[in-house]
Amino acid sequence: MKKILDTDKKPILLLQPTSVTTAIAPLQPQEKKIISEQQRLIAQVERINRMAEELEAAILELKAIANTLNTQKRYPVLNHQVCKNICQYFAVSVPWVKRKPDKSFILTTRRVDLFRAEREAALLAEQLRQQTKKRLASQRHRKNKSRAEADTKCLFKKV
Numbered sequence: 001m002k003k004i005l006d007t008d009k010k011p012i013l014l015l016q017p018t019s020v021t022t023a024i025a026p027l028q029p030q031e032k033k034i035i036s037e038q039q040r041l042i043a044q045v046e047r048i049n050r051m052a053e054e055l056e057a058a059i060l061e062l063k064a065i066a067n068t069l070n071t072q073k074r075y076p077v078l079n080h081q082v083c084k085n086i087c088q089y090f091a092v093s094v095p096w097v098k099r100k101p102d103k104s105f106i107l108t109t110r111r112v113d114l115f116r117a118e119r120e121a122a123l124l125a126e127q128l129r130q131q132t133k134k135r136l137a138s139q140r141h142r143k144n145k146s147r148a149e150a151d152t153k154c155l156f157k158k159v
Contacts, residue, residue, distance in 0.1 A: 045097040045105060052094040056112050059092060063114055089114050 035043075066087035096110035 041105070045099070048095060048097050048107075052096050052110065055094050056110075059094075059112055060114070060117075063087070063089070 066085070069086050092112040092114060093109035094112060096108055098106045098108060100106060
């Protein structure tokens with residue numbers, strides 16, 4: 001580099017040209033992901049079904065909250081009467097996309113079972129009651145059997 005003084009006596013630096021051995025590659029546009037219409041359709045089907053599951057979960061949560069309010073305290077309505085239930089339930093369904101064996105799709109609905117939890121709880125309670133009855137019957141049988149054996153031993157000792 002050479003220093004050249006200008007009229008104000010300040011040094012100016014001049015750059016010497018250097019040889020360039022590699023060129024800068026021109027910017028290439030990035031390849032866009034090309035998604036086929038079939039892939040978009042499948043993605044949309046999955047999205048609809050995922051949203052349907054979320055909606056079903058939200059509906060069941062609404063029911064759980066209403067049940068909690070019903071059991072905690074009877075919900076007073078505006079005219080200060082006590083309402084038996086804060087929420088009424090009718091048949092509910094959510095949109096659902098099914099895939100047929102021929103790989104085509106059907107847009108339909110799927111029923112939301114609002115009372116499945118209650119049925120499962122009732123079934124479990126019945127099963128537990130049956131187990132308890134069997135256990136108690138078995139205990140009574142063993143107790144009676146041991147009493148009978150004790151009575152028999154007592155009779156043989158007296159003779």
